[in-house]
Amino acid sequence: MDAKIRKDLQKIACKVRMGVIEGTYNAKSGHPGGSLSISDTLTYLYFNKMNVDANDPESPDRDRFVLSKGHTAPALYAVLALKGYFPQEEIKSLRHIGALLQGHPCIHIPGVDMSSGSLGQGISAACGMALAGKLDGKNYNVYTVLGDGEIEEGQVWEAAMFAAHYKLGNLKAVVDNNGLQIDGAITEVCSPEPITDKFAAFGWHVITMDAHDFDDIDRAFTEASSVNDKPVVIVQKSVKGKGVSFMENQVGWHGTAPNKEQYEQAMAELEAQLKELED
Amino acid sequence: MADVIKKATRESYGEALRDLAEEYKDLVVLDADLAAATKTGIFKKAYPDRFFDCGIAEANMMGVAAGLAACGKIPFASTFAMFAAGRAYEIVRNSIGYPHLNVKIGATHAGISVGEDGATHQCNEDIALMRTIPGMTIINPCDDVEAKAAVKAALDFNGPVYMRFGRLAVPVINDSETYKFELGKGVVMKDGSDITIVATGLMVNEAVEAAKLLEADGISARVVNIHTIKPLDKELICKCAAETGVIVTAEEHSVIGGLGSAVADAVTECCPVPVVKIGVNDEFGHSGPAVDLLKEFGLSAENIAAQTKAALKLKK
Numbered sequence: 001m002d003a004k005i006r007k008d009l010q011k012i013a014c015k016v017r018m019g020v021i022e023g024t025y026n027a028k029s030g031h032p033g034g035s036l037s038i039s040d041t042l043t044y045l046y047f048n049k050m051n052v053d054a055n056d057p058e059s060p061d062r063d064r065f066v067l068s069k070g071h072t073a074p075a076l077y078a079v080l081a082l083k084g085y086f087p088q089e090e091i092k093s094l095r096h097i098g099a100l101l102q103g104h105p106c107i108h109i110p111g112v113d114m115s116s117g118s119l120g121q122g123i124s125a126a127c128g129m130a131l132a133g134k135l136d137g138k139n140y141n142v143y144t145v146l147g148d149g150e151i152e153e154g155q156v157w158e159a160a161m162f163a164a165h166y167k168l169g170n171l172k173a174v175v176d177n178n179g180l181q182i183d184g185a186i187t188e189v190c191s192p193e194p195i196t197d198k199f200a201a202f203g204w205h206v207i208t209m210d211a212h213d214f215d216d217i218d219r220a221f222t223e224a225s226s227v228n229d230k231p232v233v234i235v236q237k238s239v240k241g242k243g244v245s246f247m248e249n250q251v252g253w254h255g256t257a258p259n260k261e262q263y264e265q266a267m268a269e270l271e272a273q274l275k276e277l278e279d
Numbered sequence: 280m281a282d283v284i285k286k287a288t289r290e291s292y293g294e295a296l297r298d299l300a301e302e303y304k305d306l307v308v309l310d311a312d313l314a315a316a317t318k319t320g321i322f323k324k325a326y327p328d329r330f331f332d333c334g335i336a337e338a339n340m341m342g343v344a345a346g347l348a349a350c351g352k353i354p355f356a357s358t359f360a361m362f363a364a365g366r367a368y369e370i371v372r373n374s375i376g377y378p379h380l381n382v383k384i385g386a387t388h389a390g391i392s393v394g395e396d397g398a399t400h401q402c403n404e405d406i407a408l409m410r411t412i413p414g415m416t417i418i419n420p421c422d423d424v425e426a427k428a429a430v431k432a433a434l435d436f437n438g439p440v441y442m443r444f445g446r447l448a449v450p451v452i453n454d455s456e457t458y459k460f461e462l463g464k465g466v467v468m469k470d471g472s473d474i475t476i477v478a479t480g481l482m483v484n485e486a487v488e489a490a491k492l493l494e495a496d497g498i499s500a501r502v503v504n505i506h507t508i509k510p511l512d513k514e515l516i517c518k519c520a521a522e523t524g525v526i527v528t529a530e531e532h533s534v535i536g537g538l539g540s541a542v543a544d545a546v547t548e549c550c551p552v553p554v555v556k557i558g559v560n561d562e563f564g565h566s567g568p569a570v571d572l573l574k575e576f577g578l579s580a581e582n583i584a585a586q587t588k589a590a591l592k593l594k595k
Contacts, residue, residue: 060351107349107378114349115378118369124339125374128346128354131331135307135352142346155370158339166331 001218007277009214012082013043014274017243018267019078019091025263027095033253035075037178037238038145042079044217045143054084057110063140064129066114068122069147069176070104077101085111120153123173127163130171145174149181151192164203169228178240180251199233211238244269285448289387291426292444293318296355297325303434305351309344311337311358317387319357337362341370348380353434356382360389360443364405375439376412383433384441390531391559391576392447394569401564407536409441410509417509419443421483424453425506428460436462447569449481465512471501474591475519475526476583479505479538482529488580493587500587511541517549525594527555527587531578534558553593557586
């Protein structure tokens with residue numbers, strides 16, 4: 001990947017993480033851990049991959065995105081705000097009464113293609129969108145991001161079967177393998193492993209990726225784009241809470257908002273990272 | 280009198296989909312391995328490229344329908360009522376209802392008249408479940424003519440619609456030449472002044488027959504067909520409450536949460552009068568021929584007539 005592009009993406013991802021912290025801090029609730037683990041992936045998709053335009057959010061030819069792990073909406077909202085779908089100020093009223101930004105993605109929010117958050121459902125909707133694209137002879141792709149805990153839902157595997165059966169090559173799923181869910185490590189709660197083998201057995205093209213290395217992200221999505229005859233899943237190895245030292249790999253940060261002191265520390269860390277990138 | 284023609288509304292559903300496909304290019308049909316039973320197989324035969332079998336996976340089917348609708352298609356997701364409203368309830372709520380997507384749910388084999396398959400497949404709860412979803416339209420047609428008209432009305436309406444069809448062949452009581460379907464509007468099948476019988480689905484014909492039995496006993500019963508259970512024609516229901524002073528409801532559904540509850544809700548607000556609910560009481564069904572089950576569970580003209588006479592005594 002071009003060094004300048006890489007650095008630009010790293011800077012944007014840093015701002016996305018700041019949006020995650022800003023949103024959950026002001027909401028006094030929300031899910032920072034899993035939002036931080038997908039921040040780089042969403043940054044790459046919206047700023048380097050997907051055919052989307054904030055000035056034409058309903059274009060029938062646009063690529064679609066469904067955040068199947070909808071609880072990590074703070075990351076999606078931060079990306080959409082940076083893309084210009086709505087004012088940055090909205091981030092501060094996340095989850096507030098009367099706010100645009102609901103606790104989980106809602107289709108009525110500019111830039112949000114599907115309501116989601118009840119786990120296991122987003123991937124089915126993504127299948128429907130991909131099927132519609134094929135029926136209409138359109139070239140758009142449908143991207144969806146699932147949690148590694150989320151794939152314990154049976155509906156995910158109903159969808160996996162459907163996508164392979166109908167050869168939805170325009171469907172590109174990501175499983176955010178940060179290894180943690182609410183009750184603990186995924187391997188201890190009710191293990192969905194081996195994730196890659198399961199998707200391969202269901203007839204998907206499987207790619208693995210380092211979720212925090214833009215060169216590797218670029219490689220994985222470039223490979224994903226080259227596959228057109230079957231659905232693609234990218235299983236990304238990620239760090240829950242990535243970018244904020246005290247949140248990294250801590251299950252407690254799945255669904256807890258930072259207090260004022262933690263907010264200030266997190267923002268200071270992210271600002272330092274941004275400054276280092278800008279120097 | 281000419282022979283009564285009987286036809287199952289599931290059959291009407293499959294035929295209507297086929298007949299409307301040419302005009303409605305975005306219409307696509309999904310099923311969950313029941314195309315032979317839901318009669319979407321009729322559509323599949325004519326339009327194989329617009330038919331998608333999802334296998335025995337109703338949750339995913341509803342989600343796929345949502346995604347198709349989000350991209351401009353008009354999907355008809357078809358399966359038995361038990362699985363459409365029951366198993367897939369939360370997907371219908373969150374992936375279809377909450378985003379208010381243009382998905383049509385074709386739920387066949389509703390009610391006790393599923394017959395021999397027994398309690399596991401006799402869905403007497405679907406209206407209650409679907410009523411709780413904000414923005415969901417619910418249509419329960421009474422015969423072939425109304426069922427076909429309902430499919431067209433659902434196509435012309437932008438938003439989620441739950442359509443309820445039966446397995447059992449039932450008399451065709453409407454005239455296809457003159458029939459007009461208006462979404463959300465009840466139909467007075469027979470006027471009357473002593474009492475109103477509000478019925479839906481296959482109970483409409485039973486109610487009409489009950490009114491004839493009552494007429495022989497000198498009782499003037501009005502019969503109202505409520506094909507659209509949500510949004511309910513409150514204006515008509517309240518008018519009937521005011522004019523006849525007592526209401527009997529008749530439905531092939533649990534007395535908890537269905538038409539009877541909807542009517543009682545409306546009447547309580549606008550014109551409190553006694554409402555007597557005929558339906559499946561708080562119990563599961565069991566195996567048996569559909570016609571025998573309908574009799575056993577009191578879903579017959581004879582029982583409606585008897586209950587109506589009893590209800591008259593409640594009138595103030």
